[in-house]
Amino acid sequence: MTQQVVKVAKKGEDAHSTDPNDFVFHSEYNTFKIIKEDTKQITLLASTADQSFSESHLKGFVPLVTAFAQRNGQSQVFAPNSFDVEAWGAKLGMSGDIKFNYVSSNSSSIVFNFDNNNGSPSVVNIRYFLLEKI
Amino acid sequence: MSSFSKRIASSTDDGYSQSGSWYNSSNYVFTGNGIVSGLRFNSVTIPNGSIITSATITLYFSGGFANNQTLKVYGIDEDDTATFTSDPTGRTKTTASVDWDFSAVSLNTTVTSSNLSSIVGEITSRVGWSSGNDLGFLIENDGSANSHWFDSYDGNSATCALLTVNYTIVSPSSSPSASQSPSSSQSPSSSDSASPSATPSESASISLSPSVTPSASPSASISLSYSSSISPSPSTSISLSPSPSPEPLKFYGLKIAKDGIDVLKNNNPENLKFSSDYGTLKYFDKQTLSVSFDANAGDITGKNTYTHDLGYYPFVEVFTRVYIGSPSGNYEYCPFWGAGATIFYHANYSITTTDITVYGEIDGISTSEWNFDFLIFIYKNDLKLN
Numbered sequence: 001m002t003q004q005v006v007k008v009a010k011k012g013e014d015a016h017s018t019d020p021n022d023f024v025f026h027s028e029y030n031t032f033k034i035i036k037e038d039t040k041q042i043t044l045l046a047s048t049a050d051q052s053f054s055e056s057h058l059k060g061f062v063p064l065v066t067a068f069a070q071r072n073g074q075s076q077v078f079a080p081n082s083f084d085v086e087a088w089g090a091k092l093g094m095s096g097d098i099k100f101n102y103v104s105s106n107s108s109s110i111v112f113n114f115d116n117n118n119g120s121p122s123v124v125n126i127r128y129f130l131l132e133k134i
Numbered sequence: 135m136s137s138f139s140k141r142i143a144s145s146t147d148d149g150y151s152q153s154g155s156w157y158n159s160s161n162y163v164f165t166g167n168g169i170v171s172g173l174r175f176n177s178v179t180i181p182n183g184s185i186i187t188s189a190t191i192t193l194y195f196s197g198g199f200a201n202n203q204t205l206k207v208y209g210i211d212e213d214d215t216a217t218f219t220s221d222p223t224g225r226t227k228t229t230a231s232v233d234w235d236f237s238a239v240s241l242n243t244t245v246t247s248s249n250l251s252s253i254v255g256e257i258t259s260r261v262g263w264s265s266g267n268d269l270g271f272l273i274e275n276d277g278s279a280n281s282h283w284f285d286s287y288d289g290n291s292a293t294c295a296l297l298t299v300n301y302t303i304v305s306p307s308s309s310p311s312a313s314q315s316p317s318s319s320q321s322p323s324s325s326d327s328a329s330p331s332a333t334p335s336e337s338a339s340i341s342l343s344p345s346v347t348p349s350a351s352p353s354a355s356i357s358l359s360y361s362s363s364i365s366p367s368p369s370t371s372i373s374l375s376p377s378p379s380p381e382p383l384k385f386y387g388l389k390i391a392k393d394g395i396d397v398l399k400n401n402n403p404e405n406l407k408f409s410s411d412y413g414t415l416k417y418f419d420k421q422t423l424s425v426s427f428d429a430n431a432g433d434i435t436g437k438n439t440y441t442h443d444l445g446y447y448p449f450v451e452v453f454t455r456v457y458i459g460s461p462s463g464n465y466e467y468c469p470f471w472g473a474g475a476t477i478f479y480h481a482n483y484s485i486t487t488t489d490i491t492v493y494g495e496i497d498g499i500s501t502s503e504w505n506f507d508f509l510i511f512i513y514k515n516d517l518k519l520n
Binding site: 006024025027028029030031032033034035036037039058059060061068070075076077078079080081082108125127129131132133 | 211224225226227229390392403404406407408409412413414415417447449450452468469470482483484485486487491517518519520
């Protein structure tokens with residue numbers, strides 16, 4: 001039985017190339033499939049660190065997950081582990097008081113963790129992506 | 135075309151979860167605010183891999199509360215789901231879901247769901263699905279302000295939930311494929327001229343098969359650039375489009391299974407290298423940016439900006455290396471922080487609808503010039519924030 005592949009070369013590249021970087025798609029390599037993508041809006045308690053918010057996914061496996069967060073009304077979007085947002089303060093327009101500490105997942109839920117050092121509650125919008133089983 | 139129709143057949147095959155409790159012996163199945171309903175249909179005699187052309191659930195209202203409902207239906211993503219003796223709402227749900235919205239039902243009338251074929255198809259195409267297995271649904275609230283009552287098996291076994299499925303049996307030998315598509319035009323011939331892959335262990339099997347999603351446009355088409363993996367065989371282009379079909383709800387998807395997986399019987403994304411049922415990250419551009427500042431001059435921060443001008447917040451991945459003097463060190467996933475004997479250093483980035491700004495900062499004692507190199511991978515996936 002012959003073995004066949006499906007390859008889609010990048011514009012200007014040779015479809016016979018053996019370098020996977022020359023391809024937009026190559027069936028010998030897995031692609032990250034977006035199993036689930038959604039938004040979540042949370043309200044951070046005032047002056048409280050280590051706030052976790054859980055979102056159920058019920059996939060039954062631990063997915064690779066990534067997320068981006070934006071404080072309501074602000075123009076910048078941040079990735080997780082942006083622990084230093086506080087230090088940037090006004091430079092990032094985040095009022096120097098919110099930290100997007102991490103996003104994690106288990107077989108049923110995603111957890112988003114923030115600090116809010118502001119004296120008032122803060123609304124944060126999140127978009128998250130589940131990218132296959134870890 | 136074949137049909138399957140069956141009602142709930144057991145007291146523990148329907149019920150609802152409310153406030154953390156599971157109720158399966160009520161005369162009613164509730165839907166709506168604060169409620170997740172469960173319906174299980176046993177002995178569903180649909181062969182594995184069948185094309186589901188339509189699937190509906192019908193509920194009957196004989197009394198109780200009736201209110202407008204905004205619901206979302208999921209399947210239970212299991213080969214042969216067990217009866218609902220205990221709360222099933224934690225079971226794994228299908229990727230497919232279908233909105234089911236309706237106005238309050240008049241007394242002694244029925245309401246029929248939207249087309250649930252994508253849900254049923256996802257379950258009946260599981261590797262472990264066999265004709266005669268049991269199939270379950272979860273109905274979640276999706277914005278209803280109040281609840282609605284419907285007859286359960288305990289209330290009236292003749293008017294409890296009814297599942298109706300229309301389907302077409304697909305045998306592997308007659309299934310459309312890359313070389314057997316009903317309307318493929320191939321120039322020159324493809325499968326005959328294809329050469330063996332150099333690495334059989336990394337081979338993939340390919341199927342272009344009718345999808346089970348009936349809402350797609352009948353005019354959908356696929357273009358593939360196809361080539362053998364060994365030169366000098368010329369690359370071949372295949373254009374596939376649906377033939378004029380009396381069943382206008384079909385469309386053709388593309389699945390590529392991992393080695394050893396039957397692509398015709400598997401929809402589990404873990405077993406597929408590619409599936410048109412799922413989105414992917416759309417790589418768009420790679421950029422490099424650098425940030426430098428001289429701590430000896432009193433500077434402890436720096437930033438730099440790349441203008442993407444996409445007009446929306448793009449999905450971005452950033453890698454950074456930090457060094458003093460000549461370029462060195464490993465790229466790390468950004469944001470990150472590091473530490474020296476007397477210093478902390480941080481790298482971060484932010485995204486706007488026009489720019490990506492990268493930042494470097496130190497915190498501590500230093501008299502050196504600091505350098506941050508950033509590799510920025512930009513995808514055209516819209517974060518749709520704001």
